[in-house]
Amino acid sequence: MKIWRIALLPALLLTLGTGVAQPAQAVTPTKKTLVTLHKQGGFAGLDDRVIVYTNGCARLSRRTGLTVDKCLTRKEVATLRGHLKRLRLGRSEAQPQGADFIKYTVSYKGHRVSRYTLTTSWSPVVRDLEKALEKYWAPD
Numbered sequence: 093m094k095i096w097r098i099a100l101l102p103a104l105l106l107t108l109g110t111g112v113a114q115p116a117q118a119v120t121p122t123k124k125t126l127v128t129l130h131k132q133g134g135f136a137g138l139d140d141r142v143i144v145y146t147n148g149c150a151r152l153s154r155r156t157g158l159t160v161d162k163c164l165t166r167k168e169v170a171t172l173r174g175h176l177k178r179l180r181l182g183r184s185e186a187q188p189q190g191a192d193f194i195k196y197t198v199s200y201k202g203h204r205v206s207r208y209t210l211t212t213s214w215s216p217v218v219r220d221l222e223k224a225l226e227k228y229w230a231p232d
Contacts, residue, residue, distance in 0.1 A: 129142045131222075
């Protein structure tokens with residue numbers, strides 16, 4: 093009987109040790125992008141970016157300063173999603189003659205379009221994303 097216990101003990105420890113000794117692999121959820129805005133150009137040399145993920149959080153950056161990660165409120169996300177439902181991306185607009193124009197590039201549902209003048213369906217989306225940038229991005 094003692095021999096059986098002696099033989100079983102190492103097998104039991106090996107089995108238990110295998111489950112405990114291995115480190116748990118961290119599961120990192122992939123961030124899915126809902127919409128992005130890249131606003132660049134103009135007299136001031138803008139280079140603003142807003143990326144909103146499907147979970148309602150956003151990555152905000154400007155030409156100067158750090159990149160900031162913040163989560164929008166439920167109301168802000170609901171408003172943005174409502175405006176996105178009415179968004180018609182259309183085609184990219186050719187760069188106008190002259191200087192100091194602001195280029196707006198929106199990426200949504202796998203399409204990326206650049207415009208220099210905002211259409212009626214673009215304006216609310218761009219306004220929502222600019223508000224988020226103003227509210228949540230702050231230089232250190």
